[in-house]
Amino acid sequence: MSLAMFGPSTGRALTSSLALFLESQRQLAKLSVLDVIVIAVYFAMVIWIGFYLKQKANTSEEFFMAGREMTAWIAGLSFVSANLGSLELMGWAGSAYQYGILAAHWYWIGAIPAMLFLGLVMMPFYYVSKTHSVPGYLKLRFGESSRVLAAVSFGFMTILMSGVNMFAMAVVMKVVLGWDITFSILMSSLAVAVYVTLGGLRSAIFNEVLQFVLIWGGALLVPILGLIEAGGWTKLQANILANYHGLDYTHMWRGLAHFSSNPMGVHWTGIVFGLGFVISFGYWTTDFLVVQRVLAADSLRSAQMAPIIAAAFKMAVPFIVILPGLLGLVILHNPDGTLMHLVGENQVNLQNPHSYNEVLPLMLVRYCGPGLLGLGITALIAGFMSGMAGNVSAFSAVWTYDIYQPLINKTASDKHYVAVGRWATILGVVVSIGTAYLVMHAQGIMDYVQALFSFFIAPLLGTILLGMFWKRATSAGGFCGLLAGTATSISLYVWVKLDHAALSVVAFSPDAKDMAENLYRALWSWVVCVLVTIVVSYFGKARPLAELNGLVYGATVIPNEGPVPLIKNHWFWAAIVIVVFFVLNLIFF
Amino acid sequence: MHGSGISIWFFIGVLLAIYGFLICGYGLYEVATGTHANVELWQLHAPVWWGGVMLALGAFYCLRFKPSRG
Numbered sequence: 001m002s003l004a005m006f007g008p009s010t011g012r013a014l015t016s017s018l019a020l021f022l023e024s025q026r027q028l029a030k031l032s033v034l035d036v037i038v039i040a041v042y043f044a045m046v047i048w049i050g051f052y053l054k055q056k057a058n059t060s061e062e063f064f065m066a067g068r069e070m071t072a073w074i075a076g077l078s079f080v081s082a083n084l085g086s087l088e089l090m091g092w093a094g095s096a097y098q099y100g101i102l103a104a105h106w107y108w109i110g111a112i113p114a115m116l117f118l119g120l121v122m123m124p125f126y127y128v129s130k131t132h133s134v135p136g137y138l139k140l141r142f143g144e145s146s147r148v149l150a151a152v153s154f155g156f157m158t159i160l161m162s163g164v165n166m167f168a169m170a171v172v173m174k175v176v177l178g179w180d181i182t183f184s185i186l187m188s189s190l191a192v193a194v195y196v197t198l199g200g201l202r203s204a205i206f207n208e209v210l211q212f213v214l215i216w217g218g219a220l221l222v223p224i225l226g227l228i229e230a231g232g233w234t235k236l237q238a239n240i241l242a243n244y245h246g247l248d249y250t251h252m253w254r255g256l257a258h259f260s261s262n263p264m265g266v267h268w269t270g271i272v273f274g275l276g277f278v279i280s281f282g283y284w285t286t287d288f289l290v291v292q293r294v295l296a297a298d299s300l301r302s303a304q305m306a307p308i309i310a311a312a313f314k315m316a317v318p319f320i321v322i323l324p325g326l327l328g329l330v331i332l333h334n335p336d337g338t339l340m341h342l343v344g345e346n347q348v349n350l351q352n353p354h355s356y357n358e359v360l361p362l363m364l365v366r367y368c369g370p371g372l373l374g375l376g377i378t379a380l381i382a383g384f385m386s387g388m389a390g391n392v393s394a395f396s397a398v399w400t401y402d403i404y405q406p407l408i409n410k411t412a413s414d415k416h417y418v419a420v421g422r423w424a425t426i427l428g429v430v431v432s433i434g435t436a437y438l439v440m441h442a443q444g445i446m447d448y449v450q451a452l453f454s455f456f457i458a459p460l461l462g463t464i465l466l467g468m469f470w471k472r473a474t475s476a477g478g479f480c481g482l483l484a485g486t487a488t489s490i491s492l493y494v495w496v497k498l499d500h501a502a503l504s505v506v507a508f509s510p511d512a513k514d515m516a517e518n519l520y521r522a523l524w525s526w527v528v529c530v531l532v533t534i535v536v537s538y539f540g541k542a543r544p545l546a547e548l549n550g551l552v553y554g555a556t557v558i559p560n561e562g563p564v565p566l567i568k569n570h571w572f573w574a575a576i577v578i579v580v581f582f583v584l585n586l587i588f589f
Numbered sequence: 590m591h592g593s594g595i596s597i598w599f600f601i602g603v604l605l606a607i608y609g610f611l612i613c614g615y616g617l618y619e620v621a622t623g624t625h626a627n628v629e630l631w632q633l634h635a636p637v638w639w640g641g642v643m644l645a646l647g648a649f650y651c652l653r654f655k656p657s658r659g
Binding site: 034037038041042045048049052056074206209210213214217221225228229365366367368369370371372375 | 594600603604605608611615619629631633636639
């Protein structure tokens with residue numbers, strides 16, 4: 001899940017890092033020839049895949065939906081990889097350093113239940129309706145106005161976010177390696193443009209699977225060596241406690257009874273309902289960037305299994321993200337032997353030159369020599385590219401199917417729409433680059449762009465859930481609910497920006513901090529969306545039941561794909577994942 | 590993936606094998622010459638075993654998913 005949606009202010013932190021870099025001309029690491037070869041091999045591979053798959057992207061179904069031929073494993077790994085950007089890796093590692101294991105909530109309760117719900121309950125409706133996109137489902141269920149509202153907001157924000165991430169990645173490369181910002185932006189974005197334009201969604205998915213393997217190959221060594229150096233988990237816990245008296249960095253739930261008893265300033269209700277329900281379900285079940293990967297599955301069974309496979313891997317991600325952050329608390333030392341203290345964006349200076357977000361690169365540099373360092377850097381680049389490819393391929397599909405086709409040219413040939421999709425991909429990359437440069441010259445807008453993205457997710461969840469599970473919901477109800485929910489989210493954001501004291505009202509406590517505002521704002525906007533949809537729907541006339549077949553629970557016959565052995569049953573694997581999920585939460589309670 | 594053509598797992602195998610070869614090779618060079626990079630825990634020779642694991646996995650995937658002729 002994107003850090004930008006509710007995470008700490010990555011933008012300002014990165015900006016501070018850049019300013020300090022420009023001041024001191026420092027860099028964390030220097031690449032050897034072997035590292036450069038490792039990075040070059042990766043770029044050669046992704047371009048090769050793009051050219052190879054060009055021959056398999058001739059029809060719109062092939063270009064936008066990868067021919068709906070992906071197996072559960074490929075769709076599942078791609079599903080989780082499209083979300084696993086490098087900002088995500090570094091940002092949450094930094095959050096783990098800052099807040100401790102609380103950050104793992106965004107990987108467990110903030111992802112797993114929603115992913116399982118998508119696979120077990122929602123996927124049949126997306127899949128059976130044969131929609132090409134989430135806005136496409138809204139069109140089928142609520143009509144054209146809801147589709148256009150969702151498509152325009154999604155397309156616009158996806159591209160802006162892609163640009164913001166691109167700039168942030170370039171800043172990271174500058175701080176870590178001293179690379180020129182323009183070089184980083186052009187190198188990565190052109191590679192993405194080539195392979196997505198040529199091979200469409202299939203190419204994006206193939207590369208995401210490749211990138212997923214690379215991210216693990218490049219990042220897994222850090223926690224392994226870190227745990228060896230720290231003397232194991234128990235000793236790590238003891239040392240954290242010794243170094244940071246009174247602060248509980250290694251328990252997930254004990255400090256959540258009150259806003260003031262944990263470093264995040266959140267309450268368990270915010271984590272469970274705001275994060276675990278609204279934000280998590282909103283992102284994982286309605287954000288087309290991730291749902292598109294599952295829609296490309298070769299069968300309903302694969303489409304249902306893919307999010308469950310993804311959930312299993314998602315549960316393991318804290319090992320390569322959260323654990324390095326915790327290890328950094330006790331392992332990182334200054335050259336004089338004293339414990340290194342990473343600081344927030346406002347405290348970065350020549351005495352404390354590293355911010356929280358640099359913890360992962362610092363750990364990487366600590367253990368990785370020639371070759372392995374290149375692999376780690378490649379993992380970061382791969383993470384960025386998978387995120388960007390996800391953005392532009394989703395933008396291309398939404399632009400073509402949900403904006404261009406219904407509003408501009410309804411009757412063109414299939415070949416024409418493929419060409420439009422290719423041009424939309426290029427356009428998406430160009431606009432992303434433009435956004436990156438815009439952010440570079442007016443860095444204050446970075447956090448606003450990130451906040452904008454969060455405005456649409458929570459209300460969209462309300463609209464989709466009511467559309468899927470309530471036959472009485474009407475077109476007017478869906479549209480008004482979506483609009484009112486979005487307006488609520490924007491209003492609350494502006495209110496807190498103008499008067500920070502409003503946070504205590506939005507989040508129900510004077511002790512609430514910024515993170516809590518994100519959680520409760522999402523909750524409020526979802527509640528308003530649902531209430532408005534229900535009220536407006538009761539004033540309108542519901543659609544006949546026959547028209548809701550394939551769209552709504554209770555009006556749809558879910559195809560039965562026949563009995564399968566237990567080992568291939570998605571309910572069986574979902575049960576295992578949820579048991580592991582509870583066990584992990586109990587272990588780290 | 591279904592159908593003819595090169596499997597994604599083959600691409601992954603090729604990449605892992607190349608990386609494994611390069612990294613393990615460098616690690617063996619370090620062991621043979623007694624030199625080492627300026628990193629913590631260098632004495633564990635991570636490039637040798639990490640590269641070795643990648644090379645073995647890559648070779649397995651290359652063989653298991655090699656494109657069929659014709």
